[in-house]
Amino acid sequence: MNQQLYSPSSIVSRPPLTFPNGARLAFYVGLNIEHFRQDIPIDRAGGPVPDPLAHGWRDYGNRVGIWRLMDMFDEVGIRASGIINSDVCTAYPEIIEAGVERDWAWVAHGQTNSIFQTGMAPKEEEQYLKEMFATFDASLPARPKGWLGPGLTETLATPQMLADGGINYLLDWCCDDQPFPLNIPGMLSVPYSLDVNDFLMFVTNPGLSGPDYERVVLDQFEQLLEDSANTGRVMALPLHTFIIGQPYRAKYLARVLRTITSTREVWVCTSDDIADHYKANGPEAAGQAKTS
Numbered sequence: 402m403n404q405q406l407y408s409p410s411s412i413v414s415r416p417p418l419t420f421p422n423g424a425r426l427a428f429y430v431g432l433n434i435e436h437f438r439q440d441i442p443i444d445r446a447g448g449p450v451p452d453p454l455a456h457g458w459r460d461y462g463n464r465v466g467i468w469r470l471m472d473m474f475d476e477v478g479i480r481a482s483g484i485i486n487s488d489v490c491t492a493y494p495e496i497i498e499a500g501v502e503r504d505w506a507w508v509a510h511g512q513t514n515s516i517f518q519t520g521m522a523p524k525e526e527e528q529y530l531k532e533m534f535a536t537f538d539a540s541l542p543a544r545p546k547g548w549l550g551p552g553l554t555e556t557l558a559t560p561q562m563l564a565d566g567g568i569n570y571l572l573d574w575c576c577d578d579q580p581f582p583l584n585i586p587g588m589l590s591v592p593y594s595l596d597v598n599d600f601l602m603f604v605t606n607p608g609l610s611g612p613d614y615e616r617v618v619l620d621q622f623e624q625l626l627e628d629s630a631n632t633g634r635v636m637a638l639p640l641h642t643f644i645i646g647q648p649y650r651a652k653y654l655a656r657v658l659r660t661i662t663s664t665r666e667v668w669v670c671t672s673d674d675i676a677d678h679y680k681a682n683g684p685e686a687a688g689q690a691k692t693s
Contacts, residue, residue, distance in 0.1 A: 429671050431593060431637055432470065512536075546567070553572075572590075611652070
């Protein structure tokens with residue numbers, strides 16, 4: 402199949418990827434901080450409006466769970482990549498203030514997780530993104546550089562519209578362990594993850610326990626660290642405030658974070674840091690330096 406957004410590439414055919422201070426594995430936490438509208442069913446297939454069960458569970462993350470996670474991140478020195486709906490900026494300003502104080506990176510995540518852009522006409526999507534950017538511009542120190550679509554969804558027009566708005570990397574395409582250039586000038590794909598995403602692990606597979614989570618995430622880490630002996634790799638750890646932020650899961654995440662952040666070969670960073678480093682030091686940058 403012809404991939405219009407990006408070209409085929411095998412990781413074994415690329416020049417070695419390096420990270421700062423001799424690190425082999427870049428690790429970042431992608432913290433999904435989401436807003437859901439009470440007048441739209443949580444389940445896109447339909448459901449009650451309002452939905453106290455589903456909406457209340459999700460809002461726990463913004464009222465309680467995120468503060469537990471912030472304490473955990475502070476303990477191990479993690480600056481999160483806050484993946485936020487723009488509605489979070491107006492609904493939960495305390496969260497934004499706390500993230501800014503911690504110098505978090507911010508990744509645009511649409512206006513709300515109640516609305517996907519899939520199926521939007523170009524003019525409608527253009528207006529939707531314009532409103533999203535306006536809210537971010539009024540609420541954050543700088544406009545986000547990265548993007549994750551709600552539900553990892555896009556239209557065919559989304560990447561170019563985002564590039565026009567100043568976004569320079571996407572997290573939506575979970576097809577690699579390294580950043581790579583997209584076929585839109587200046588735009589990258591930065592690795593994200595479905596397999597160690599707490600939503601898929603606990604909601605899609607509701608029988609998974611805290612110890613299961615700890616083992617799976619550390620298995621992922623150990624293999625990527627081994628793979629990185631030859632060329633740098635990226636490990637993303639996607640989290641949701643209302644899932645991993647629940648009390649009975651906290652200690653398992655804490656143990657994972659302590660193990661990863663205390664490993665000498667790991668560069669603890671943000672998704673912004675990874676994109677910036679790749680743009681400055683990746684094979685495309687090296688090629689430009691040779692021709693200049």
